[in-house]
Amino acid sequence: MSDIELQVSVESLLARYVHAIDDDRLEDWPGFFVDQGIYRIVTAENLERGLPLPVMLAESRAMLRDRVNSLRRANVYEAQRYRHSVTATLIDRIDSARVRATSNFMVVRIMRTGESALFASGRYLDRILLKGDNGQPQFEERVVVLDSRAVDTLLAIPI
Amino acid sequence: MSAILASRTWPKEGLTRVPYWVYQDPGLYEREQERIFRGDAWTFLGLEAEVANPGDYKTTFVGDMPVVLSRDEAGVLHAWENRCAHRGALIALRNQGNAREFACVYHNWTYDLSGTLTGVAFRRGVGGQGGMPADANPASQSPRKLRVESYCGLAFGTLSTRTPPIEAYLGENIAVRIRRVMKEPVKVLGSYSQMFSNNWKLYMDNVKDSYHASLLHLFFTTFRLNRLSQKGGVVVGGDGGNHVSYSMRDTGTAGEEYAREKLRSSNDAFGLEAPGLLEAVDEIGDGITLQILSVFPGFVLQQIFNSLAVRQIIPKGVGRSELVWTCFGYESDDAAMTARRLRQANLVGPAGFISMEDGAATGFVQRGVAGSPDRASFIEMGGDAVASSESRVTETSVRGLWKSWRGHMGI
Ligand code: FES
Numbered sequence: 001m002s003d004i005e006l007q008v009s010v011e012s013l014l015a016r017y018v019h020a021i022d023d024d025r026l027e028d029w030p031g032f033f034v035d036q037g038i039y040r041i042v043t044a045e046n047l048e049r050g051l052p053l054p055v056m057l058a059e060s061r062a063m064l065r066d067r068v069n070s071l072r073r074a075n076v077y078e079a080q081r082y083r084h085s086v087t088a089t090l091i092d093r094i095d096s097a098r099v100r101a102t103s104n105f106m107v108v109r110i111m112r113t114g115e116s117a118l119f120a121s122g123r124y125l126d127r128i129l130l131k132g133d134n135g136q137p138q139f140e141e142r143v144v145v146l147d148s149r150a151v152d153t154l155l156a157i158p159i
Numbered sequence: 160m161s162a163i164l165a166s167r168t169w170p171k172e173g174l175t176r177v178p179y180w181v182y183q184d185p186g187l188y189e190r191e192q193e194r195i196f197r198g199d200a201w202t203f204l205g206l207e208a209e210v211a212n213p214g215d216y217k218t219t220f221v222g223d224m225p226v227v228l229s230r231d232e233a234g235v236l237h238a239w240e241n242r243c244a245h246r247g248a249l250i251a252l253r254n255q256g257n258a259r260e261f262a263c264v265y266h267n268w269t270y271d272l273s274g275t276l277t278g279v280a281f282r283r284g285v286g287g288q289g290g291m292p293a294d295a296n297p298a299s300q301s302p303r304k305l306r307v308e309s310y311c312g313l314a315f316g317t318l319s320t321r322t323p324p325i326e327a328y329l330g331e332n333i334a335v336r337i338r339r340v341m342k343e344p345v346k347v348l349g350s351y352s353q354m355f356s357n358n359w360k361l362y363m364d365n366v367k368d369s370y371h372a373s374l375l376h377l378f379f380t381t382f383r384l385n386r387l388s389q390k391g392g393v394v395v396g397g398d399g400g401n402h403v404s405y406s407m408r409d410t411g412t413a414g415e416e417y418a419r420e421k422l423r424s425s426n427d428a429f430g431l432e433a434p435g436l437l438e439a440v441d442e443i444g445d446g447i448t449l450q451i452l453s454v455f456p457g458f459v460l461q462q463i464f465n466s467l468a469v470r471q472i473i474p475k476g477v478g479r480s481e482l483v484w485t486c487f488g489y490e491s492d493d494a495a496m497t498a499r500r501l502r503q504a505n506l507v508g509p510a511g512f513i514s515m516e517d518g519a520a521t522g523f524v525q526r527g528v529a530g531s532p533d534r535a536s537f538i539e540m541g542g543d544a545v546a547s548s549e550s551r552v553t554e555t556s557v558r559g560l561w562k563s564w565r566g567h568m569g570i
């Protein structure tokens with residue numbers, strides 16, 4: 001794969017991922033990961049201090065599906081949506097099958113009351129398998145690094 | 160006392176009614192700062208493990224007042240107001256760090272690790288010009304020093320000489336349950352905050368409300384983690400403002416309600432695909448799977464399976480508050496135990512399967528009561544008692560919070 005093809009392929013994954021979340025297609029979310037994929041939300045402060053505490057952690061697609069099930073059926077939170085913006089994606093090849101990607105994100109949260117505000121900013125640190133079991137690139141690991149140590153009210157929907 | 164405050168009288172029903180002005184009145188907020196946070200109460204400052212070494216410090220708050228918790232060269236803990244003696248700037252500007260001394264950035268006045276003023280820049284002027292008069296006493300406006308007492312590695316501070324020693328303030332029925340969690344040296348796994356759009360007391364109401372656990376947090380019920388039919392109880396301690404709510408491992412021998420709930424959840428056909436999340440070990444060895452403990456005004460100690468944390472609620476104005484979570488394990492933890500605690504961290508914090516609703520619910524109350532300062536909540540689960548209870552279908556510890564609060568506030 002040429003550098004350009006690689007860039008297009010990875011950015012397409014990142015774009016499809018955020019559209020799925022922003023369109024409330026959470027059931028599609030686990031499919032962006034390999035079966036034993038890892039999803040972790042951490043704060044930049046804990047990361048810099050070498051402290052492992054996650055805000056959210058899934059170590060398999062099954063755990064991602066549990067998160068979605070819980071959000072749909074158990075957890076109680078006020079109606080809200082996100083709008084993601086993902087930019088400045090840098091890609092490094094690990095081997096012929098995988099790459100590392102780093103990108104910036106901003107998430108606006110839109111509440112049912114009409115309140116619309118910046119909810120989170122940060123970086124995605126990704127390890128991506130270029131040809132996953134769906135024929136598309138999939139995340140082996142996606143670490144969401146929140147710039148802020150504080151979250152407003154709650155973080156229900158994944159980032 | 161503000162004019163608004165003077166018109167406030169508590170409902171005649173007593174502790175079974177909490178008037179909504181308690182969450183809304185700026186005059187009351189100021190009085191809380193004075194009588195509670197700067198008054199006769201212990202505020203949690205941090206884990207000793209957060210400032211383990213000489214020179215370690217962290218910044219925190221006692222009410223609105225910024226505070227530094229530090230450890231000096233001899234290993235002694237100090238807490239002092241983060242306010243420069245000169246013109247009042249913050250002295251320490253990081254969340255945590257290690258220092259030999261502190262220098263205020265504004266005009267470079269310096270402080271030692273106990274918060275004592277040690278230097279005034281250009282005190283004698285420059286080249287014989289300027290400087291302070293010989294009899295000036297810049298230390299007269301020094302940052303205040305707090306009394307610091309540590310209990311099982313939990314550091315508390317108070318400005319008042321009248322606050323009873325921490326162990327007496329906790330009460331033995333609370334202290335014993337702190338000891339069971341803080342049983343050995345701890346190591347910090349990380350920290351984060353949650354910002355709430357509600358008065359700080361609404362969060363403490365929520366923490367002390369054992370009635371809501373299985374009703375609001377459906378994750379509990381759905382996965383049968385905690386139902387009120389499980390063995391457990393509520394302990395009220397101190398002057399009412401301290402509490403413990405706990406539940407025991409389900410032995411499968413509970414009665415009729417259990418059967419009913421089981422029926423409902425099996426109809427629901429809802430289970431975890433990856434139940435490893437809930438794989439827990441009884442590390443304390445007493446069968447208690449969940450213990451939530453609070454100390455007036457704003458401290459919480461949590462054991463939810465193997466997820467251990469301290470939480471501290473910090474008021475940020477009448478309708479805002481910050482909840483600081485610090486999750487920890489024991490120094491003796493092996494890699495498997497640490498991995499287990501990190502997995503179970505999914506249960507708590509802003510994205511917690513069983514805690515995300517709390518900040519939402521308390522915000523709903525703040526918004527719901529906006530037009531009704533003179534109406535009141537109805538808190539009669541368990542009658543009007545402020546006492547320990549074997550049932551968790553009670554609001555006894557909520558009433559205890561208000562008993563303690565009214566005592567401090569003289570309302
Ligand atoms: S305000 Fe601190 S040195 Fe002037």
Ligand SMILES: [Fe+2]
Binds near residue numbers: 365
């Ligand atoms: Fe709760």
